[in-house]
Amino acid sequence: xxxxxxxxxxxxxxxxxxxxxxxxxxxxxxxxxxxxxxxxxxxxxxxxxxxxxxxxxxxxxxxxxxxxxxxxxxxxxxxxxxxxxxxxxxxxxxxxxxxxxxxxxxxxxxxxxxxxxxxxxxxxxxxxxxxxxxxxxxxxxxxxxxxxxxxxxxxxxxxxxxxxxxxxxxxxxxx
Ligand code: IMP
Ligand code: MG
Numbered sequence: 001x002x003x004x005x006x007x008x009x010x011x012x013x014x015x016x017x018x019x020x021x022x023x024x025x026x027x028x029x030x031x032x033x034x035x036x037x038x039x040x041x042x043x044x045x046x047x048x049x050x051x052x053x054x055x056x057x058x059x060x061x062x063x064x065x066x067x068x069x070x071x072x073x074x075x076x077x078x079x080x081x082x083x084x085x086x087x088x089x090x091x092x093x094x095x096x097x098x099x100x101x102x103x104x105x106x107x108x109x110x111x112x113x114x115x116x117x118x119x120x121x122x123x124x125x126x127x128x129x130x131x132x133x134x135x136x137x138x139x140x141x142x143x144x145x146x147x148x149x150x151x152x153x154x155x156x157x158x159x160x161x162x163x164x165x166x167x168x169x170x171x172x173x174x175x
Contacts (some may be wrong), residue, residue, distance in 0.1 A: 002149070002157060003173045008166035009150060010143060015125075015167070016047075018142050022123075023051035026140055029121060031127045032090040033058040037108065039162065040097030043154040044142070048095065060085045064096075077107035079086050088116035097154045098126040099141075102134030109136070126150065126167070143167075 026048060036045035038061050049059060062081035092112065099105055105122055112120050123140035130147040145167075151157045152164035161168065 001173050004151065004161065005169045005171050008152070009145065009148075009169050010167040012108040012153075012165040015153060015165070016124070019047050019051060022140060023048050023141055026093060026123065027052050027054070029093070029139075030091060031093040031121070032056065032059055033085075033092055033125045035062055035085065035087075035092060035112075037094065037095045037096040037104070038063050040154045040156065041095045041125075043162075044097060047094040048123070052063060062108070064108060066103060077103060079108060079111050082111060082115075085115075087112065087120075092117045092139075093119045093121050093123055094120065095123045097124065098128065098150070099124045099136070099138050100128050100131045102132045102136040104132035105138065106136045125153065126155075 034045055034049055034057065036042060036059065049057065060081075062079055062085070064077060064079050066077045093171070094105070094108055094112070096105060108119060109122065121139040124138045126141040127138060127141045127144045128147055129144060147158070148169045150167050150169050151161035152167045154162055155167070156162045157170055
């Protein structure tokens with residue numbers, strides 16, 4: 001059993017402040033298209049995209065799922081939505097909620113690599129480096145966090161908590 005912590009790990013204000021500088025760094029990269037990994041990346045990418053607010057910036061959405069045990073992703077990654085996206089000659093930014101083992105982002109980058117992009121960069125709100133097994137680092141990171149399961153601001157626990165504006169840790173409890 002897990003229950004949500006009593007205090008947020010990262011407040012909405014801290015997220016908003018970090019978004020300002022992150023969006024400036026991303027704008028300097030000058031991407032042509034943001035590819036958001038649903039569902040976890042939706043709030044984060046919306047908040048980043050509206051801060052970049054470039055007239056030519058295009059948005060696309062994919063889903064990535066792996067058959068794991070609930071809180072762990074396995075190496076068996078399934079990506080959907082790529083067939084409708086044209087990234088030829090474009091600078092691409094992939095946005096997801098969190099880099100955990102790295103399997104998801106590694107697989108997405110690999111899938112995109114044969115599609116003719118000029119450049120592919122990655123951005124995550126949260127990075128849990130202690131959990132990394134895949135050979136990948138994100139180009140843009142909001143916050144580095146400890147090895148704890150977190151929810152809120154797009155991240156879920158069994159589908160719950162996604163709409164919270166803060167990041168919370170889930171703690172083990174007896175019942
Ligand atoms: P990875 O493939 O292990 O890097 O995991 C990536 C995906 O697992 C993320 O896009 C999340 O959907 C999910 N995930 C990993 N850690 C957490 C967490 O602490 N809270 C909620 N979802 C998580
Ligand atoms: Mg996810």
